[in-house]
Amino acid sequence: MKSVIEYFRGIFNGIKSLLVGMTVTGGYFFRPGTTLTQQYPDNRDTLVMFERFKGEVVMPHNEKNEHKCTGCGICEINCPNGSIEVIPATEVTEEGKKKRIIDKHIYHLGMCTFCGLCVKTCPSQALAFSQEFEHAVFDRTKLTKVLNQPGSKLMKGVE
Amino acid sequence: MEFSIYDFSSFTAWIDQSLRAAMSPGMAVAIEMLIIGVAILIFYAIVGLFLVYAERKVCALMQNRMGPNRVGPGGIFQTIADLVKLLFVELVPIKNADKILFSLAPYIVIIASFMAMGALPFAKGLHAIDLNIGVFYLMAVSSMGVVGVLLAGWASNNKYSLIGAMRIGAQIVSYEISVGMSLVTIVVLAGTMQLSEIVQAQQYGWFIFRGHIPALIAFVIFIVASTAETNRGPFDLAEAESELTAGFHTEYSGIRFAFFFLAEYINMFIVAAIATTVFFGGWMPFNVYGWEGFNKVMNFIPPFIWFLGKTGALIFLIMWFKWTFPRLRIDQLLTLEWKYFLPINIINVLIMALIVLLGWHW
Amino acid sequence: MEVKEKMGRLENEEYIINMGPQHPSTHGVLRLVVALKGEIVQRVEPHIGYIHRGIEKMCENLTYQQIIHLTDRMDYLSAHINNEAVCLTVEKALEIEVPERVKYIRTIMSELTRIQSHQLFWATFGMDLGGLTCFFYGLRDREKILDIFEESCGGRMIVSYNTPGGLMNDIHPNFQNRVKEFLKYFRGVIHEYDDLLTGNVIFQERSKGMGVMTKEEAIAWGLTGPTGRASGFSCDIRKHNPYSAYDKVTFREILYTEGDVFHRYLARMEEMRESMNIIDQLIDNIPEGPFTAKMKPVIKLPEGEYFQSVETARGELGVYIVSDGNKNPYRVKFRSPNFVNLAPLNLMARGSKIADLVAIGGSLDLIIPDIDR
Numbered sequence: 001m002k003s004v005i006e007y008f009r010g011i012f013n014g015i016k017s018l019l020v021g022m023t024v025t026g027g028y029f030f031r032p033g034t035t036l037t038q039q040y041p042d043n044r045d046t047l048v049m050f051e052r053f054k055g056e057v058v059m060p061h062n063e064k065n066e067h068k069c070t071g072c073g074i075c076e077i078n079c080p081n082g083s084i085e086v087i088p089a090t091e092v093t094e095e096g097k098k099k100r101i102i103d104k105h106i107y108h109l110g111m112c113t114f115c116g117l118c119v120k121t122c123p124s125q126a127l128a129f130s131q132e133f134e135h136a137v138f139d140r141t142k143l144t145k146v147l148n149q150p151g152s153k154l155m156k157g158v159e
Numbered sequence: 160m161e162f163s164i165y166d167f168s169s170f171t172a173w174i175d176q177s178l179r180a181a182m183s184p185g186m187a188v189a190i191e192m193l194i195i196g197v198a199i200l201i202f203y204a205i206v207g208l209f210l211v212y213a214e215r216k217v218c219a220l221m222q223n224r225m226g227p228n229r230v231g232p233g234g235i236f237q238t239i240a241d242l243v244k245l246l247f248v249e250l251v252p253i254k255n256a257d258k259i260l261f262s263l264a265p266y267i268v269i270i271a272s273f274m275a276m277g278a279l280p281f282a283k284g285l286h287a288i289d290l291n292i293g294v295f296y297l298m299a300v301s302s303m304g305v306v307g308v309l310l311a312g313w314a315s316n317n318k319y320s321l322i323g324a325m326r327i328g329a330q331i332v333s334y335e336i337s338v339g340m341s342l343v344t345i346v347v348l349a350g351t352m353q354l355s356e357i358v359q360a361q362q363y364g365w366f367i368f369r370g371h372i373p374a375l376i377a378f379v380i381f382i383v384a385s386t387a388e389t390n391r392g393p394f395d396l397a398e399a400e401s402e403l404t405a406g407f408h409t410e411y412s413g414i415r416f417a418f419f420f421l422a423e424y425i426n427m428f429i430v431a432a433i434a435t436t437v438f439f440g441g442w443m444p445f446n447v448y449g450w451e452g453f454n455k456v457m458n459f460i461p462p463f464i465w466f467l468g469k470t471g472a473l474i475f476l477i478m479w480f481k482w483t484f485p486r487l488r489i490d491q492l493l494t495l496e497w498k499y500f501l502p503i504n505i506i507n508v509l510i511m512a513l514i515v516l517l518g519w520h521w
Numbered sequence: 522m523e524v525k526e527k528m529g530r531l532e533n534e535e536y537i538i539n540m541g542p543q544h545p546s547t548h549g550v551l552r553l554v555v556a557l558k559g560e561i562v563q564r565v566e567p568h569i570g571y572i573h574r575g576i577e578k579m580c581e582n583l584t585y586q587q588i589i590h591l592t593d594r595m596d597y598l599s600a601h602i603n604n605e606a607v608c609l610t611v612e613k614a615l616e617i618e619v620p621e622r623v624k625y626i627r628t629i630m631s632e633l634t635r636i637q638s639h640q641l642f643w644a645t646f647g648m649d650l651g652g653l654t655c656f657f658y659g660l661r662d663r664e665k666i667l668d669i670f671e672e673s674c675g676g677r678m679i680v681s682y683n684t685p686g687g688l689m690n691d692i693h694p695n696f697q698n699r700v701k702e703f704l705k706y707f708r709g710v711i712h713e714y715d716d717l718l719t720g721n722v723i724f725q726e727r728s729k730g731m732g733v734m735t736k737e738e739a740i741a742w743g744l745t746g747p748t749g750r751a752s753g754f755s756c757d758i759r760k761h762n763p764y765s766a767y768d769k770v771t772f773r774e775i776l777y778t779e780g781d782v783f784h785r786y787l788a789r790m791e792e793m794r795e796s797m798n799i800i801d802q803l804i805d806n807i808p809e810g811p812f813t814a815k816m817k818p819v820i821k822l823p824e825g826e827y828f829q830s831v832e833t834a835r836g837e838l839g840v841y842i843v844s845d846g847n848k849n850p851y852r853v854k855f856r857s858p859n860f861v862n863l864a865p866l867n868l869m870a871r872g873s874k875i876a877d878l879v880a881i882g883g884s885l886d887l888i889i890p891d892i893d894r
Contacts, residue, residue, distance in 0.1 A: 018483075024713050024717050037224050039225075052693065078586070080583055114676060115681045223658075223661055401546040401651060483652070485718065491726055
């Protein structure tokens, strides 16, 4: 007799647990407004990324086309995968002194692992992360970027 | 000649008479068969495509997603786009596969589901053939699809496919008994196997109400067992994508895969339609004895809307199962059938026979 | 006669299938060679190494700051805890005391990492067993933690937030509010996890009594984390060897004795609740102060061997560094929990069905890149 009761109790408890599960899924089905999907390409205009989001490394320039990079090469040393190459040049200042500046600050986005060491260790805060995340390109060479804009100069007062 | 949207027998009789008047009887029958074939084919395709779309929307809403929403308004043409894509996909030839059986299998599956469609009464007088052993025929035909699945698994020359095929073999053989027994319960109550008469007998109350407790038990067992038989929901062991990648159709591509896919949804429609016919009064409107005004309003709704509505509700229930429960294991599946459903079913049939004998049903 | 002989041979023949490297239930590129007899698993042979990147060897050519970003890519679901392990080892070697603020933030972040890892475990475990809806609910809730990470660390999964001596940057001003918001939200929805899976009769039938490891076996095989604790092996590093701010909080070590799939699952469910309690105790008390200790730009560890272990979401991660006094380590060895937890798979799965093998594999919560490193 006891086993018969156990048999039916098992059946009823089982059915009850199944119904409890169905209330969860059914609840979301019948409750409108619970969809969380972001319709991505449509909401590009309103999509805001977090300010610290590590999209890609950029070199901010001001309106006079000046940057802060002195060409010291600390970012290149700190990069674990060699995705930064600094090509230095020398420039003669008005006082007649030779000064190290950058010719090209090359950034290989394809090799970057977004560890953030270059941005953190830069002594003059010349580098930053942009919130750009759409990196797909059809040609791999496009992933190699020159960060300093053509004709840009070192900002005054940055050593 | 006057047609009523509530009674199609006059309409079909008129077609028959005008065809027979215009040509020889043999020709007329041939033309009629053609018309019915094309009509069912079109219905088949529409139902299949709609159900795929519906399933995707239902599961999306249950999972806090939106589902297809790009092709057409609300993504309604998404399945058509998918079908067109599947038509263009290469049919990958499988090395060392049994070529004939491999290409035959999807057709067996689709033919089996097609044949079952013919016997369903969609509305009064609207069915292709009204066999006097309708319930028996439906059961026989709907279990034929498993042959195709077994062949698919065997011919694929893939170990996963073979395991999937063997699983579904065991599964269908077991659950066919439950489906049959729960239908027998209602046949006992109705006293006939002819589907049109079963529906007609439910004019003053659906069998699920008239047969009360035994009918309710039979319905629950039927819906669970038929979910297992259509290889869906928590019983999709033959495909079990986390264990067997895709089970019996692992090696199928393109339109052959689409056939399996479509047949699954049509089978779901068929079992829901059988359940509607047998338990929920088929195309009969919902009438309550004594409420004249209410009955009038209910009778005003055309019968095929009633039929499709009830079927749709049951299909939703089956989808709801699938998107809520985890999958059973093969031995648990068989335990459920042989240790729970079969004994309950046998007792249930006996109780139903007793109730009919004593006249305790309404 | 001939037929009989043939039948006899067929009966004894094993039916060998390859699960993986591309298989939906191995969660990555693990390859399991499974010998079957019908549905019953006779033998499981894991083949690893498909995603071996030589992280330990790569570490030998990198400075200690640079190592951090490689550890993210081992157990990518406990990225933050892996970072912390290396940082703690380096700090231990240099004998520097990091500011209290750093300790608190690290602990909170670690517990958030643990919750999101267990959420993903729940999601994928449900999917392994065929409950596809679980996957979406799990990921839905995990997204909220990833947003917290993204706001403060800049990365979602691969956070790289720690650095020897402290953190890469201070927490975002919104951090505390967001975490509290999340805790409130998650306490409201965690019952769905139980409704949908834990209490479900099908799930319980599938998981109870499957893949049992006794306490002795668990200790012998070195199982750690929720996998070991479900067998009754008290192995929580946070409790026995507290690091960061774990000595300042009170929490329960989740211990079961059954050691089956269901209790490994249950241990993770309970750990999520326990982690929320830990965060509750810390989130309002983050002390003011600097977010990093004063560090030299080039870190040179004194000659010697250093070891520190932490409790990741999957078990004990040990970091062993041998230094010869240079800015690069001489040798680095990670004792990864997944590698050890995978080992007894054959023992657990033998004699069960294919479906059970999937359930057992899922309950170990394996991260393949952590096995191969």
